[in-house]
């Protein structure tokens with residue numbers, strides 16, 4: 001490793017105790033209260049950490065298992081962390097399992113600064129697509145939506161009202177790394193409604209009682225905000241009324257509704273159809 005490895009030298013420390021204060025701080029990131037206090041979150045896996053560094057996210061701490069010693073990619077990530085002013089911890093499997101709360105943890109964990117996009121900076125133009133999620137509760141749904149937004153080349157997410165935390169461990173896991181590629185803004189319902197008044201594109205809301213089939217709407221030639229409702233209650237009246245179109249995805253069986261993340265995926269592939277048609281299939 002380029003960086004000094006001695007626990008008493010530089011920013012690389014060997015840690016074997018769960019009582020170590022840095023380890024305690026990282027473990028605390030399992031709770032939103034401490035993520036907010038520290039303005040930080042944890043991401044697991046070497047690929048995610050490298051992607052995050054490549055995308056310019058600020059790393060606070062890199063934790064790696066002793067088994068990673070001698071792995072050039074791990075050592076390079078450690079050297080980049082030190083160069084960025086971060087701390088590197090070399091730990092045993094017991095510490096890594098406690099930090100990740102997993103029996104078979106990844107070899108590398110990164111602690112990064114949270115990054116939010118201000119709603120005022122969300123200025124959709126051209127064919128941009130943003131997804132607005134009303135009070136999304138389930139971390140798996142939010143992570144899957146973030147991953148799908150990334151996959152279809154949509155621009156970002158607006159979290160409306162009281163939602164689950166995009167920086168929760170379960171959410172970050174479900175994004176499979178897309179948390180680092182997709183801007184996330186947050187707003188109260190009132191703030192979103194006021195932002196919406198200044199948005200000249202199409203707001204397409206999805207609703208079980210939507211008046212039109214989602215496939216009959218022309219989403220092209222303008223920026224689109226796709227508004228999705230809460231898992232239990234759907235879109236409240238104030239948000240539904242602000243939509244230019246309220247669309248429905250047809251269903252044939254006995255299910256009441258689609259899962260939120262599935263419905264978002266179906267919609268995004270329709271809204272982005274012409275843009276995705278230009279993509280060449282992977283060979």
Ligand SMILES: C[S@@+](CC[C@H](N)C(=O)[O-])C[C@H]1O[C@@H](n2cnc3c(N)ncnc32)[C@H](O)[C@@H]1O
Pocket residue numbers: 206207208210227228229230231232233234235247248249250251257258259260263
């Ligand atoms: C699980 S559903 C909510 C179900 C809720 N019980 C209701 O009455 O709306 C979560 C969100 O996914 C979207 N959704 C799910 N199925 C849909 C469908 N068939 N058509 C349109 N939107 C749908 C809507 O945005 C909905 O608010």
